[in-house]
Amino acid sequence: MTNPTNPLDRLIGYQIRRASVAMMARLVRDLSELGLTPTEASVLLLVEANPGITQSEVGRVLNVKRANMAPLTAALDRRSLVQRRPVDGRSHGLELTPSGAALAAEALRSMETHDASIAASLSGERERDLRLILADLWESEVERRD
């Protein structure tokens, strides 16, 4: 079979998924040069923007379960990228260490370069349209948390 017909091609959901998978593969490659996964980079950026945020809160924003945040932040702590300090008896506030802040800056640069190369394939008007469209689609999401 030289050229199979793919009946999924015309489905917009399939197209979004395909675009997402392709981009994530590239992002994983780019961030691995910094020793980070996309999730780890996201945590660093979120902590940078919200010093003292708890890991449960980070999990809620990034859609990562509390149970999975524990080993994730433990690893970032072990690498001296974030610091965990008790804010009350049960919560740990997260803050970036100096090397964490430096790495967060590199990660942001990488992600923005990545984003710019996506936008580069679109006209300015198309890019604006895409942002509006994606924002609309996102609003229809139903989030489920534990």
Next chain:
Amino acid sequence: MTNPTNPLDRLIGYQIRRASVAMMARLVRDLSELGLTPTEASVLLLVEANPGITQSEVGRVLNVKRANMAPLTAALDRRSLVQRRPVDGRSHGLELTPSGAALAAEALRSMETHDASIAASLSGERERDLRLILADLWESEVERRD
């Protein structure tokens, strides 16, 4: 922290990923009513459109490794949804059974309904824009390979 700032929100790659994850969650729910995963449904539709296609070929189109296609098609065979018949000594051509064809039709209906509800949150013009944009993005991602 009542309202954490998410610095990722403005990244278009993050928005695409988020939209993709939200839609997939919905699609998994919808198709599970038919006893199918999105991948299984995709295989049925691909076999329907390309009777006699080999499972390696299906894997190439859907980005599923040969090694993972084996248990996948074995399960569809066990459920009497597809038939595997040797086309030469090493290849198996896949074809839908009558019940496989019936289920493929239901899956297609479900996926088209799903797609319509995505399109419904957009104006006709926006939908057309999104399709063009995603096609462009896909092409530029494919070009970037190797």
Next chain:
DNA sequence: TATTGTTATACTCTATAACTATA
């Protein structure tokens, strides 16, 4: 030599349950 189908296997992600301690 390259390809098909297959098994075995490992690794990552994600999900739930259960527990402790704190609010």
Next chain:
DNA sequence: TATAGTTATAGAGTATAACAATA
């Protein structure tokens, strides 16, 4: 009672390696 953090664990999904049969 509800929440934060943690551990243990189970299930997908996906990756590679190796092999036999065949092209």
